[in-house]
Amino acid sequence: MRKLFKSCYALDQKCYEQYGLNEDILMEHAARGMAEYIKGRFEEGASVLIVSGPGNNGADGIVLARQLFGAYEVHLYMPFGVKSPMARLQLERVQKLGISLCDEPKEADVIVDALFGAGLNRRLDEATQQLLHRLNALNGFKLACDVPTGVGSDGRLMPFAFDADVTITMGALKESLYLDESKDMVGEIVCTDLGVSRERYEDQSDTFVLDASDLQLPIRTAASTHKGTFGHAAVFCGEKEGAGIIAGMAASRFGAGLTTLIVHEKVSQPPFLMHTTVVPSSATALAIGMGLGAHFDQEFLDKYVIKSHLPIVLDADAFYSKELLGILEQNEREVVITPHPKEFSVLWSQINGEEISVDEIQCNRFEMVRKFNARYPHVTLLLKGANMLIMQEERLYINPLGTSVLSKGGSGDVLSGLIAALLAQGYTGLEAAIQGSLTLTLAAQNYKGASYAILPTDLIDAIQYLEMSQK
Ligand SMILES: NC(=O)C1=CN([C@@H]2O[C@H](COP(=O)(O)OP(=O)(O)OC[C@H]3O[C@@H](n4cnc5c(N)ncnc54)[C@H](O)[C@@H]3O)[C@@H](O)[C@H]2O)[C@@H](O)CC1
Numbered sequence: 212m213r214k215l216f217k218s219c220y221a222l223d224q225k226c227y228e229q230y231g232l233n234e235d236i237l238m239e240h241a242a243r244g245m246a247e248y249i250k251g252r253f254e255e256g257a258s259v260l261i262v263s264g265p266g267n268n269g270a271d272g273i274v275l276a277r278q279l280f281g282a283y284e285v286h287l288y289m290p291f292g293v294k295s296p297m298a299r300l301q302l303e304r305v306q307k308l309g310i311s312l313c314d315e316p317k318e319a320d321v322i323v324d325a326l327f328g329a330g331l332n333r334r335l336d337e338a339t340q341q342l343l344h345r346l347n348a349l350n351g352f353k354l355a356c357d358v359p360t361g362v363g364s365d366g367r368l369m370p371f372a373f374d375a376d377v378t379i380t381m382g383a384l385k386e387s388l389y390l391d392e393s394k395d396m397v398g399e400i401v402c403t404d405l406g407v408s409r410e411r412y413e414d415q416s417d418t419f420v421l422d423a424s425d426l427q428l429p430i431r432t433a434a435s436t437h438k439g440t441f442g443h444a445a446v447f448c449g450e451k452e453g454a455g456i457i458a459g460m461a462a463s464r465f466g467a468g469l470t471t472l473i474v475h476e477k478v479s480q481p482p483f484l485m486h487t488t489v490v491p492s493s494a495t496a497l498a499i500g501m502g503l504g505a506h507f508d509q510e511f512l513d514k515y516v517i518k519s520h521l522p523i524v525l526d527a528d529a530f531y532s533k534e535l536l537g538i539l540e541q542n543e544r545e546v547v548i549t550p551h552p553k554e555f556s557v558l559w560s561q562i563n564g565e566e567i568s569v570d571e572i573q574c575n576r577f578e579m580v581r582k583f584n585a586r587y588p589h590v591t592l593l594l595k596g597a598n599m600l601i602m603q604e605e606r607l608y609i610n611p612l613g614t615s616v617l618s619k620g621g622s623g624d625v626l627s628g629l630i631a632a633l634l635a636q637g638y639t640g641l642e643a644a645i646q647g648s649l650t651l652t653l654a655a656q657n658y659k660g661a662s663y664a665i666l667p668t669d670l671i672d673a674i675q676y677l678e679m680s681q682k
């Protein structure tokens with residue numbers, strides 16, 4: 212798990228004021244981070260085109276040119292000249308070294324984008340957009356310095372960006388690199404230090420990026436156990452019974468000792484799942500909403516869901532029910548909600564009476580999750596998307612490990628089942644959401660079939676091998 216920051220400005224200031232460093236030192240290290248990455252992947256003599264802008268992002272690029280010059284074939288292109296004092300100083304230095312500027316961008320083994328970084332404060336003009344189109348059309352390996360040009364400080368594209376294979380980001384990870392909109396642009400994200408260790412550079416943060424190493428599976432260690440030791444997940448099956456069945460299968464696969472489908476009428480469930488028309492007294496967690504429709508009457512929901520004290524996952528159709536959303540007010544209960552952006556828009560309108568479009572939510576994912584959390588801090592919200600956001604009690608976690616393999620009906624039902632299984636086994640809502648989400652995304656990464664071919668049952672099957680892939 213790594214810390215995430217909205218901006219690194221205050222962290223740079225700490226380096227100057229507390230540690231006695233200066234911009235020159237930080238920049239030297241920023242460039243060293245990029246140089247080391249290039250040296251690790253490309254033989255000496257490879258060609259490197261560095262496109263530098265007028266500010267300090269450009270200055271990082273100029274320093275990189277100096278550090279690589281001699282060992283690599285360096286081409287430095289500076290279409291907008293220099294503006295910042297550091298960029299001017301760095302340019303004077305490379306000129307003394309004998310590096311001359313080239314007139315236009317040209318094909319190279321490595322293309323480095325150091326046009327604009329954290330200082331981008333307005334939409335790119337036509338000339339810059341055209342330049343980016345040219346750079347993106349080049350075949351070389353694409354490396355972005357700090358933040359790909361065109362990704363704004365909130366992660367939105369202005370209006371599009373350098374299409375990086377890797378972003379070497381300076382000092383600490385930034386939120387802008389983790390908005391869904393920028394996910395295709397940033398490529399792999401590598402953080403380099405700026406002359407002090409990451410621990411000393413970073414401050415306190417309430418926002419974290421999850422890693423595969425954060426996965427903690429419900430591995431069974433005790434020997435004297437029985438099925439009751441591992442909880443009982445009760446999954447509601449609604450009008451579209453398949454959704455509940457998928458969630459139930461995932462719950463059973465993820466270790467719930469017993470899983471029961473709560474049904475209105477007989478469903479064709481797999482033999483290892485039980486079904487009843489009432490919630491069993493031994494149930495230890497509930498999951499409701501997947502394919503629910505208007506299947507159960509209000510009296511039934513009131514008795515078995517709303518008045519229950521069991522930990523609960525709310526998904527899908529649950530967000531259309533004002534009565535079920537009353538559960539958000541239940542402070543003493545473990546409540547996990549897993550809306551995708553459209554469902555979040557419905558939820559928001561139900562709880563606030565405020566209409567907010569899916570696009571607005573997607574552009575402001577961090578802000579929306581924080582706003583929800585301010586009102587319901589005890590509820591664990593998992594906002595689905597290319598990067599899932601999970602928040603409870605002012606702590607926000609990002610899971611960037613998902614892939615487009617998951618963009619298929621049923622993936623979310625699997626997730627609800629995974630979370631229900633962990634709640635049934637006694638995990639807190641936050642732990643269940645984090646571990647369920649990690650499990651879903653790592654199972655998807657382990658899937659060996661074609662990117663378009665996965666079925667929810669493949670995901671459920673892949674879960675059984677995660678323990679081995681962890682070793
Ligand atoms: N302490 C520091 O200042 C450090 C800075 N570093 C580097 O410096 C970068 C930040 O430098 P700056 O603050 O100078 O910012 P940038 O170099 O990202 O851009 C600032 C310049 O671009 C102009 N600009 C902004 N948006 C524009 C647009 N859409 N079209 C045209 N011009 C635009 C601004 O007016 C300004 O002149 C970081 O991303 C990082 O790469 C690192 O070297 C680490 C230390």
Ligand SMILES: Nc1ncnc2c1ncn2[C@@H]1O[C@H](COP(=O)(O)OP(=O)(O)O)[C@@H](O)[C@H]1O
Pocket residue numbers: 527551595596597598599612613614615616617618619620621622623624625626651
């Ligand atoms: N491109 C993607 N990258 C990463 N994760 C994705 C992507 N597309 C979908 N997912 C994940 O897959 C799941 C889909 O959930 P959802 O849309 O509710 O599916 P359903 O309701 O059909 O089961 C979510 O957890 C989401 O974060």
